[in-house]
Every structure is written in C-alpha cells, then in structure tokens.
Amino acid sequence: MTALLEMRGISKSFPGVKALDNVTLSVRDGEIHAICGENGAGKSTLMKVLSGVYPHGSYEGEIVFDGRPARFAGIRDSEARGIIIIHQELALVPLLTIAENIFLGNERAARGVIDWPRTFRETEALLAKVGLRETPGSRVETLGVGKQQLVEIAKALSRNVRLLILDEPTAALSEADSQALLDLLLELKAQGVTSIIISHKLNEVRRVADTVTVIRDGATISTIDAAAGGLTEDRIVRDMVGRDMSQRYPERGRRAGDVMFELRGWNVWHPEQKGRQVIRNLSMQVRAGEVVGIAGLMGAGRTELAMSVFGRSYGRAISGEVLVGGRAVDVSTVDRAIDAGLAYVTEDRKTLGLILEETIRRNATLAALDKVARGGVIDEARETDVAEGYRRRLGIRTPSVFQRVVNLSGGNQQKVVLAKWLFTDPDVLILDEPTRGIDVGAKYEIYGIINQLSAAGKAVVMISSELPELLGMCDRIHVMNEGAFVGELNAAEASQEAIMSMIVRE
Template identity: 85%
Template sequence: MSTLLEMRNITKTFPGVKALDDVSIVVREGEIHAICGENGAGKSTLMKVLSGVYPHGSYEGQIVYDNQPAAFASIRDSEERGIIIIHQELALIPLLTIAENIFLGNERASHGVINWPETFHETEALLAKVGLRETPGTQVDSLGVGKQQLVEIAKALSKNVRLLILDEPTAALSESDSQALLDLLLELKSQGVTSIIISHKLNEVRRVADSVTVIRDGATISTIDARGGDLTEDRIVRDMVGRDMAHRYPERDPRAGEMVFELRDWNVWHPEHRERQVITDLSMNVRAGEVVGIAGLMGSGRTELAMSVFGRSYGRNITGQALMHGQPVDVSTVDRAISAGLAYVTEDRKTLGLILEETIRRNTSLANLPGVSHRGVVDEGLETEVAERYRQSLRIRTPSVFQKVMNLSGGNQQKVVLGKWLFTDPELLILDEPTRGIDVGAKYEIYNIINELSAAGKAVIMISSEMPELLGMCDRIYVMNEGSFVGELTQAEASQEAIMSLIVRE
C-alpha cells in the first residue's frame, strides 16, 4: 500500500504554548488512520495544519502529499487537492436546504445562474451514497445531528474527496447513528477514499482503524498497525496518558448520609406540543455523599427532567414537589433553584455552560456574582482569587485564569463549568453527560472530582449515555424510559443487561 500523506517534524507554536513539537505521521492510501490523544494533545491542531486552516509559513516542518511537497495557504488550496476536513462543530447553515449546503461555494451554475435541476440531481446521488433518504430540498435545521454529519460527508464527496478528515465525528451522536457513520467510513474505504479520524472512543477506533497514531503533549508517541493484532484499548490508553489505567474508574467508599433531595410526583409537559407529556409522575431521592445515576436511551427524558427541576429551564405546566432536607423548596426559577442549593452542569457546555469568548475568571464567577461583589460592584481582585482557587483545586491546565475559555481543551472547559457551579456551594449537583467529548485521561480526573464531592457530603445526580460509566461511578441507578422511571437498581444489582432489560420490558 503506497503512502498518500506524510507530515514530517511539524512544530506549531502559539503565544506561550508549543501546541505541536516535532510531530510526524504517515498515512497510507486507502486506509482509515486514527489519531488518538488526550484533549489538548494537539490532534486538531495537526489537522488544521494539514488542511490549511493554519497556512504554510505559520508552522515548521514539511507536508508531502501524493509524493509532492504541499504548501497550503488556505482550506481552498487543500480542497483543490482532494483533502476535506469536517470539524467537530459542523459548518452547515441551518436555514438552507441540504442541496444548498452541499454546493455552497461550489455551485452548479453557468453565467451566474444556478442550475437547480442539476444541483438536485447530483444531491440525490450524493445522499444515496451516504445513506440519507431525505429530499434535496429538506431544510438542514429539521435534521438530527447524525443526519447533519452525513450531509457534511456528502458535501465532501461533492468535492471529489481523496483524503477525508473527521474530527470527533461521533461525539454528539447516538449509538445507532455512530454505528451508521462508521459503516459509511468502511464503505468509503472500499471505494478508495482514505480517512483520518480523530476520536476518543477507543471501541470505535478499534472497529474501523487500520493504523493508529497516538499524540501526547504535542508530540508523537507511537504508531500502531491495527492489522498486526497489537491494537488494544489498554495499549492506546497507556500511550495517551503515559501510564497504565487498569481501573478506568477510581475506587470510592460510598457513605450515604441523610436525605438531601427528593422529587415527588413530578410532571412536565412539552413547551410547544401541548398534548405531549414529557415527564410523568416521577419520584426520586438522593442522599448526602451519594452518587445516583439516571440511565436511559436517547429521548427517554433524562435531560428534560434535569432542566425542569433546575429552575423550570424546560417544559410547561410543571407540577409536583421538590424537597431539600424534607422541606419543600421553590425551584421555579434558576435563581431560586440556586438559592435552594441546586446546581446543574449542562450536557452542552459550549452553548449553555460557558461564555466561550470570556476568560476563566469571568466564567467561574457567573453563577455567583454576589460572592465576588461589594454593594453590587464586582471586586476583580477577589474574582481572580476565586478563579485561581478553582483552577488549582480542579487541576485546570492553563497558563492563567485570564485565558479565554474557547482556547481550552474539552476536558478543561468541563472543569471550568464545574468550578462555576461549585462556587455556588450547592448541596445537590446535577451532572448531565459530564464526560461527553473528553478523553479517558480527562474523564478519570472528572471522576476523581465527583468522588471528592461525594466524600465532602454533596449529593450528586449523574446522567450518562455510557452505561459502563454509570456502573463504575454510581451507588444507585434509576432507569428511565419514555418520561418515567421503570426501575431502580443498587450497585450490586446493576449491570448493562439489567438496565437494558428494564428498558425493553416496558
């Protein structure tokens, strides 16, 4: 198998940070090559160098593509050579149709007039290739994330892609959508398309990758040939984090104390579809020092439950009772929920959890401005002191608290969200997909923080789509389906089979 791409001794420096340090990678034609590493290791930066996002001259080293030196000045330059990158944050325009998105900037036109029959005909052929049954005139904002990802790949195919780069393509997808996407990558491979996939989901990497390059702290650690039988999750993890992780979940000594939070007969109706009830007669409780999980399939109502409890951020006609320490509390607004001792770490940290353009310092104080203010005026010195305290205690990797949050890795962004809510001194912390989109090393650090909180007597509710995570971290697990709890399992009773049997039985 011939070499399609070689990146030699790539070094990329930002002010105060060396993001890539002499990184080299070889990709063979017709293979799926995975790049693994912790958040902040330099994976995305390397691909931005390759695709021209960081133009030639802004980095050191050499790129050889198809046996010729490459010096891409822009994304357009790399696309003309058949290199297409699909970023983790999809670049589709929601209010345009599928056809308009696919051919945006690459219109089928003559004399400035778009040929719509040709556009729609080519779109239909591309959609068939990626397995989408939607019509070309379907508006993109009506599609789920999984289908939008397929539209992005169809767009890449319209540009005669030869090397397809996907940055965390399944991070926001359901299990079924993830499997469909991986199947498509294997199908494209059979058609001669070479792919580079950046992923932290090691089971997916093992399923599709022909070879794996591991990057740690901006340097190449290893390249593993999957066809040689040496590709194991333990090997990848060891190279990623620099140590063995025999136990993916830290040990904890559960000591459930007094009852902290109770929910009784909770009902929530959909905010727009008035006839649809989302949560039905739901009751639950959490004790001090306890980590309680909520398991369920996508659409079961887990996030809707959490948001409705936290200041009625979701839903209407909400009825039922919330109690703290046996006494009814008012959680009808976010301010009142915070005052009652609740905190909610959203699953969408970039949109709802953080202000990306602001600094760590500003984000840390957002939920508790009175805590850094005197007579309504923010004390910036105190704000800096508070942010620095959480930077150290949560081990946020950053030069200073004046760093913009958008420049942090996903794991460190999640720690900033945790710090923001810990500064409110909550008694109940609701964690919605707390490790989504972060690597195994950062996950382990988040798990340690959760254990530290429970050991300090905090009550924790943990929502996760990863059943091994719930099994490894939780003292009890509520199983949810179609807006109701269909079972409750102790740690001793819980297993993936037991959880799924409760869901399927209903």
Template identity: 80%
Template sequence: MTTLLEMRNITKTFPGVKALDDVSIAVREGEIHAICGENGAGKSTLMKVLSGVYPAGSYEGEIVYDGAAAEFRDIRDSEDRGIIIIHQELALVPLLSIAENIYLGNERAQSGVINWQETFQQTEGLLKKVGLREAPGTLVDSLGVGKQQLVEIAKALSKNVRLLILDEPTAALSESDSQALLDLLLELKAQGVTSIIISHKLNEVKRVADSVTVIRDGATISTIDARGGDLTEDRIVRDMVGRDMAHRFPDRERRAGEVLFELKNWNVRHPEHRDRQMIRDLSMHVRAGEVVGIAGLMGSGRTELAMSVFGRSYGRDISGEVLIHGKPADVSTVDRAIAAGLAYVTEDRKSLGLILEETIQRNTTLANLGAVAKNGVVEDYRETEVAEKYRRDLNIRTPSVFQKVMNLSGGNQQKVVLAKWLFTEPEVLILDEPTRGIDVGAKYEIYGIINELSAAGKAVIMISSEMPELLGMSDRIYVMNEGSFVGELNADEASQERIMSLIVRE
C-alpha cells in the same frame, strides 16, 4: 499499500505554547487512520496544519502528499488536492437547503447563473451514496445532527475527496447514528477513499481503524498497526495518558448518609404541546455522599427531568414536590433553585454552560456574582482570587485565568463549568453527561472531582449515556424510559444487560 500522506517533524508554536513538537505521521492510501490523544494533545492543530487552516510558513516541518512536497496556503488549496476536513462544529448554513449547502462556494453555474436542475440531480446522487433519503431541497435546519453529518460527507464527495478528515465525528451522535456513520466510512474505504478520524471513543476506533497514531502533549508517542493484533483499548489509553489505567474509575469509599434530596410525584408537560406528558408521576431520592445515576436511551426524558427540577428551565404544568434535608424547597426559578442548594451542569457546555468569548475568571463566578461584589459592583481582585482557587483545585490547564474559555480543550472547559457551580456551594449537583466529548485522561480527573464532592457529603445525580461510566461511578442507578422510572438497581446488582432489559421490557 502505498503511502498517501506523510507529515514530517511538524512543529507549531503559538505565543507561549508549543502545540506541536516534532510530530510525524504516515497514512497509507485506502486506509482509515485514527488519531487519538487527550484534549489539548494537538490532534486538531495537526489537522489544521494539514488542511491549510494554518498555512505553509506558519509551522516547521514538511508535508508530503501523493509523493510530492505540498505547501497549502489555505483550505481551498488543500481541497483542490482532494483533502477535505469536517470539523467537530459542523459548518452548514441552517436556513439553506441540502443542495445549496453541498455546492456552496462550488456552484454548478454557467455565466454566473446557477443550473438548479444539475445541482439537484447531482445532490440526489450524493445523498444516495451517503444513505440519506431526504429531498435535495430540504432545509438543513430541519435535520438532526446525524443527518447533518452525512450532508457534510456528501459535500466532501462533491469535491472529489481523496483524503477525508473527520474531527470527533460521532461526539454528538446517538448510538444508531454513530454506527451508521462508521458503516459509511467503511463503505467509502471500499471505494478507495482514505480517511483520518480523530476520536475519543476507543470502541469505535477499534472497529474501523487500520492504524492508530497516539499524540501526547504535542508529540507523537506511537503508531499501532491494527492488522498486527496489537490494537487494544488498554494500549491506546496507556499511550494517551502516560500511565496504565487498569482502573478506569478512581476508588471511592461509599458512605451514604441521610436522605438529602427528594423528588415526589413529579409531572412535566411539553412546553409547546400540552397533550404530551414528558415526565410522569416520578419520585426519587439521593442520600448525602451518594452518587445516583440515571440511565436511559436518548429521548427517555432524562435531560427534561433535570431541567424541569432546576428552576423549571423546561416544561409547563409542572407539579410535584422537591425536598432538601426533608423540607420543601422552592425551585420555581433558577435563582431560587440555586438559593435552595441545587446546581445543574448542562450536557451542552458550549451553548448553555459557558460564555465562550469570556475569560475563565468571568465564567467561574457567573452563577454567584454576589459573592465577589461589594455594593452591587464586582471586585476584580476577589473574582481573580476565586478563579485562581478553582484553577488549582480542579487542575484547569491554562497559563492564566484571563484566557478565554473558547481557547481551552473540552476537558478544561468542563472543569470551568464545574468550578462555576461549585462556587455556588450547592448541596445537590445534577450532572448531565459530565464527560461528553472529553478524553479518558480528563474523564478520570472529572470522576475524581465527583468522588471528592460525594466525600464532602454532597448529593450527586449523574445522567450519562455511557453505561460503563454509570456502572463505574454510581451507588444506585434509576433506569428511565418514556418519562418514568422503570427500575432501580444497587451498584452490586447493576449491569448493562439488566439495565437494557428493564428498558426493553417496558
């Protein structure tokens, strides 16, 4: 198998930070090559160098593509050579059709006039290749994330892709959509398309990758050939974080106290369709010092439950009772929920958890500005002191609390969200997918923070789609399906099989 791509001794420096330090990688033609590493390791930076986002001259080292030295000045330059990158944040225009998105900037036109018949015919062929049955005229806005990802791949195929780069392609997808996407990558491989996939999901890497390069702290650590039988999750994790992680979850002494949080007969209807009952007569409790997991498939009502409890942020015709320390708590608005001792870490940190254009300092104090204000005016020095405290306590990796959170890795962004809510000094923390989209090293640190909270006597509710995470962190697990709890399991009796059997049985 010939080598299609070599990146030799790539070094990329930003002001005050060396993002890549002498990184080398070789990709064989017709293979799926995975790149793994912790958030901030330099994976995406390396791919931006390759695709021309960071143009030739802005980095040191050389790129050899298809046997010849390559210097890409911009993305169009690399695309002309068949190198297409699909970023984690999809670059589709929601209010344009599938066909318009696929050929945007690459229109089927003569004398400046678009040939719509040709555009739609070619789009139909591309959609067939990626397994999408939607009509070419369908608005992208009406598609789910999984189908939008397939549109991006169809767009890549329209440009005669030879090397396809996917950055965390399954991060926001359901299990079934993820499997469909991985199957498509294997089909494209059979058709001769070479792929580079950046992923934190090691089970997916094991399934599709022919070889894996691990990057840590901006340097190449290892390249593992999957065909040699050396590719194991433990090996990848060890190279990613620089230590063995035989125990993926930190040890914790389980000591549950009195019931701290209680939910009784909770009912919620859909905010727009009153005939749809999203949460049905649901009751639960969490003790002080206890981590309680909520398991369920997507659409089971887990996030709707959390948001409806936290200031009625979701739903209508909400009824039922919230008790904290045995006393009724007013959670009718977000402000009142915070005052009652609730905090909610959303699953969507970028849209709902953070103001990306603002600094770490501003984001940290956002939910409790009164604590850093005097006579209604925020005092900068107090805000800075608070942000510095949480930067140290949560090990947020940043040169300064004045850095914008948009420039942080996913794991560090998640720590800022946690800092924001810890500053409100809550009694009950609801964590909705607290480790989504972050690497195993950052996950371990988040787990440590959760353990510290439970040791301090907080009540922690953790919603997660990752079964091993729920099993590894929870004292008890409620199993949810179609807006109701269908089972409750203690840690010593819980297993993936038992959880799934409870869901399927209903």
C-alpha cells in the same frame, strides 16, 4: 498500501508554547487512521496545519499528499486536492435545505443560474450513498445531530473527497447513531475513501481503525498497526497519558446518608408542540453521598428532565414537586433553583456553560456574583482569590486565572464549569454528560472530583450516554425511555446488557 499522506517533522509554535514538535504522520491510501491524544495534545493543531488553516510557511516541516508536495495557503487549496475536514461543531446552515447545504459554495449552475433539477438529482444520489432517507428539500434544522452529521459527509462526497477527516464525529450522537456512522465509514473505506478519525472513544477506535497514531504533548508517541496486533485500549491509554491506568474509575467509599434530593410526580410538556408530553409522572430520590445515574438513548428526555428541574429552563405546564433535604423548594427560576441548593452542569459547556471570551476568574464566579461583591460592586481581588483557589483544588492547567476560557482544553473548560457551580455551595449537582469530548486522563480527574463531592455529602445526579461510565461511577442507575423511568438497577446488578434490555422492552 502506499501512503496517501505524509506529514514529516511538523512543528508549530505559538507565543510561549510549542504546540507541535517534530510530529510525523503517515496515512495509507484506503485506510481508516485514528489519531488519539489528550485534550491539548496537538491533534487539532496538526489537522489545521494539514488543511491550510495554518498556511504553509507558518510551520516547520513537509507535507506530501498523493505523491506531490502540499503547500496550502488556505482551506480552499486543501479542498481542491480532496482533503475535507468535518469539525465537531457542524458547519451547516439550519434554515437552508439539505440540497442547499450540500452544494453551498459548490453550486451546480449554468451561466450563473442554479440548475435545481441537477442539484436535487445529485443530492438524492449522495443521500442514498450515506444512508439518509430525507428529501433534498428538507430543512437542516428539522434533522437530529446524527442526520446532520450524515449531511456533512454527503457534502464532503460531493467535493470528490480523497481524504475525509472527522473530529470527534460521535461525541454528540446516541449509541445507535454512532454505530450507524461507524458502519458508514467502513462502507466508504470499501469504496476507496481514506479517513482520519479523531476520537476519545477508544472502543470505537478499535472497531474501525486500521492504524492508530498517538500524540502526547505535541509529539508523536506511537503508531500502532491493528493488523499486526497489540491494538488494545490499555496500550492506547498508556501512550496517551504517559502512565498505566489500571483503573479507569477511581475507587470511593459508598456511604449514603439521608435523602437529599427528591422528585415527586414530575411532568413536563413540550414548549412548542402542544399535546406532546416530554416527561411523564417521574419520581426519584438521591441520598446524600450518592451518585445516581440516568441512562437512556438520545431523545429519551434526560436533558429535558434536568433543565426542567433547574429553574424550569425547558418545557411548559410543568407540575410536580422538588424536595431538598426533605423540604419542598421553589425551582421556578434559575435564581430560585440555585438558592434552593441545586446546580446544573450542562451538556453544552461552550454555549450554555461558559462565556468563552471571558477569563477563568470571571467564569468561576458567574453563578454567585453576590459572594464577591460589596455594595453591588465586584471585588476583583476577592474574585481572583476564589478563582485561584478552584484552579488549585480542581487542577485546572493554566498559567493564570486571567487566561481566557476559549484557550483551554475541553477537560480544563469542564473544570471551570464545575468551579462555577461549586462556588454556589450546592447540595444537589445535576451533571449532564460531564465528560463529553474530553480525553481519558481528564475524565479520570473529573471522576475524582465527583467522588470528592459525594464524599462531602452532596447528592449527585449523573446523565451520561457512555454506559461504562455510569457503571463505573454510580451507586444506582435509572433507565429512561420516552420521558419515563422504565427500570432501576443498583451497582451490583447493573450491566450494559441489563440497561439495554430495559430500553428495548419498552
């Protein structure tokens, strides 16, 4: 196969940092090419150079696309050549229909008037191509994340895409939706569409990629041809982090104490849909020093459970009892839940976990401002000391706690979220997808922090869509389906097959 894309000697600098250093990338026509690397390695910066977000002249090096030099002044230029990027944060308008979203900015019109019959016909053809059975007139807000991802791909296909770039396409998807999306990429490959996929899920990379390029610290480390052999997860991880990782999950002593956290007969109803019960008579216990996982498909009710317990942040007509240290506690508001010793690390750190435009210092103390205040006024010196302490303790990679959180990598952002809740000194930590969207090196560091918390006698509830993660980290795993626990497995008997069979049986 000939090269569709050549990026030669690409370097890009920002004040005080060289983000890309002589990066080389070659993508063959008709292949699926994966780009792997730790958060902050330069993957997104490289794609922004390619798409014209960073225009020609703002970087060094040369781009050749489809045999011709590519000197893009902006995204419109790259899209005109058939290069389409689908970002992790989807760029759809929720209140518009599928058809309107697909052709937004690329309307099918005659003499300034939209041709709706043609728009709907073409939308139906595109939806059939991506395997989406919704009608063109369905509003995007009614679709799940997996279906919205398919709408984005249909939108790309409407623009005669030559090179489709997907940034963490399965990060927010269930296992079933992830597999469906990967199958679609293989189908598009068969139809001649070239793809670049950026992903931290190495099992998915190995499944679909023809070639893998690993970037570390802004430089190209290796390019691996799957057909030539040697494409293993261990090889990719070693190139990503610069060292062997014989174990993905750090060892820890398993010494559970007394029951620290208990739920009894917990029931939650949907906040808007009357008659729909989301959590059904659920009970569980977590001992001090224990990490208990909750597994289940997307829509099983895992996040709804966590949010309803933490200050009743989700749901209505909530009933049941929460006990901490054997004592019934009031968790009817977030403040009361915090006072009762609970902390909740949300799955959506960028929207619900952090104030991105604020500093590390301010974010780290947000959940317990009274601890850094005197007479109702924040003591900034005390606040700085607290943030600096957590920066060292958690290994947050930043030159200063005055750095804005938006400029941190995903792994370091997640550490700031953990710092925020550790500062409240909780007895119970509920971690909802704690490693979503972060690389294997940063994951290992987060796992180490979780082990430290359990060793300190905290009770940890861990929700994750990655079954290997639950198997590697948890003492026990509850399996959840349709708002109820359908099984429980201890570490010795748990396996991916056992978990999935419990879900399927229901």
